[in-house]
Amino acid sequence: MDRTVIAYVIYxxxxxxxxxxxxxxxxxxxxxxxxxxxxxxxxxxxxVNHLLVVGFYLVNLGFVALYLSDDETITDTRGIFEALSTxxxxxxxxxxxxxxxxxxxxxxxxxxxxxxxxxxPPVPPQGWAAPTxxx
Numbered sequence: 001m002d003r004t005v006i007a008y009v010i011y012x013x014x015x016x017x018x019x020x021x022x023x024x025x026x027x028x029x030x031x032x033x034x035x036x037x038x039x040x041x042x043x044x045x046x047x048v049n050h051l052l053v054v055g056f057y058l059v060n061l062g063f064v065a066l067y068l069s070d071d072e073t074i075t076d077t078r079g080i081f082e083a084l085s086t087x088x089x090x091x092x093x094x095x096x097x098x099x100x101x102x103x104x105x106x107x108x109x110x111x112x113x114x115x116x117x118x119x120x121p122p123v124p125p126q127g128w129a130a131p132t133x134x135x
Contacts, residue, residue, distance in 0.1 A: 002074075003074040003075065003077075003080055004070070004073055006074075006080060007074050007079075007083045008068060010080070010084055011064075011068065011083075011087050011088065012064070012068065015064040015087075015088065015091045016061065018088075018091065018092065018095065019056075019057065019060045019064065019091075019095065022056075022099065023056050023057055023060075026053070026056065026102065027049055027050075027052075027053045030049055030052070030102075031045060031046065031049050033106060033110075034048055034049050034106065036110065037109050037110040037113060052102060056098060059098060060091075060094065060095060060098060063091070063094055064091060067090060070083060070087075
């Protein structure tokens with residue numbers, strides 16, 4: 001078998017495995033965060049979580065597929081490792097940037113929700129006071 005094909009197979013297996021692992025980890029741990037952001041609405045948190053995971057898969061697996069081809073022919077074992085290290089390094093960086101982007105957006109949503117909660121008085125006003133004559 002051609003070494004380039006071997007490198008492609010290894011790249012696909014590792015990249016897809018990493019993408020699935022990161023997506024599952026984000027989904028499992030992000031659900032709690034989403035429930036807090038969405039004020040305890042579990043059904044909405046599950047729906048948003050699922051949509052985020054689907055988007056994550058589409059973007060990352062699309063990138064993995066587009067980044068598969070290479071113009072160089074791999075002639076030796078060293079070439080396999082060099083090609084894989086470059087390709088997998090870029091995939092890991094993209095996964096990391098996607099994760100940070102998701103966390104940033106969700107944190108902004110969470111902070112906005114916290115600010116809205118702080119603007120509501122804890123106790124509704126009981127009445128009003130008449131202005132004093134000296135004021």
